[in-house]
Amino acid sequence: MSKIYSLLFSACILLFHFSAYGQGSDAPVKTIPSLDVPRYLGTWYEIAKYPNWFQKKCASNTKAVYSARADGTLKVLNSCKTAEGDISEAEGTARQIGAKDSPKLEVRFAPAWLAFIPLVWGDYWVIDLDAQYQVAVVSDPRREYLWILSRTPELDKKVYEDTLARIQTQQFDVRKLELTTQATTK
Numbered sequence: 746m747s748k749i750y751s752l753l754f755s756a757c758i759l760l761f762h763f764s765a766y767g768q769g770s771d772a773p774v775k776t777i778p779s780l781d782v783p784r785y786l787g788t789w790y791e792i793a794k795y796p797n798w799f800q801k802k803c804a805s806n807t808k809a810v811y812s813a814r815a816d817g818t819l820k821v822l823n824s825c826k827t828a829e830g831d832i833s834e835a836e837g838t839a840r841q842i843g844a845k846d847s848p849k850l851e852v853r854f855a856p857a858w859l860a861f862i863p864l865v866w867g868d869y870w871v872i873d874l875d876a877q878y879q880v881a882v883v884s885d886p887r888r889e890y891l892w893i894l895s896r897t898p899e900l901d902k903k904v905y906e907d908t909l910a911r912i913q914t915q916q917f918d919v920r921k922l923e924l925t926t927q928a929t930t931k
Contacts, residue, residue: 772916774886776870779846782819784878785871786811789894791825792905793922797890804828805926809894811839821852826928839869848872873911880904888917898927 791807794800800807803825810822819839827833837854841847848871855865867890873882881894893900893908900908909919 774870774872774884774888774915776848776872777874778848780841780848780871780874781846781878782841783813785881786813786819787896789881789896790898790927791925792893792895792900792927793924794893795889795891795921796923800825802827802833803925805928806898807925807927814838819850821854823854840866848874872915873908880908882908882912884917888915891917891922893922 788808788810791809794807805826807825808823810824812820812822814820817840821837821839822834823837824832824834835854837852838857838860839850839852842849842851850869850871851866852869853860853866855862859865868885870884870886871881872884874880879896880900883892883894884890891912893905893912909922913919
């Protein structure tokens, strides 16, 4: 199942790179000034996202776990619960672009033997992040993808609304956001 997910994600990246337009904004997407990657590592719960076809099977409990690898890249383990109740996982690799504190990363879910092909890497830009590294917003330079992430499965309503206000200043259409169900198991 994860091989299928990897291939689908790779196809999505190809489509992403060949798409003719994003959301129609001429203003460039602004990232945060710098990213402390060791502080960013760990678990992030998806609070909301722009709908995308490679996450269609995800019904709830979507999260990503980032960990450091010896070669300087990051292991990315995405998971979610499907409508059938199964856990779907996809393992990928992320790498920073530029300086050691660059907020611009690229992520790949395609097999390692395809890593030399630029089109299998997708942009992962951190565009908003609180000082405590508890709430993050990730997108790409074309505004086609958007994820609001939190260290906790739920986000305070005021914090969410403030995050939305900041995203809107970057000309993102917050009406397109889809809230993610984070069901707790007891």
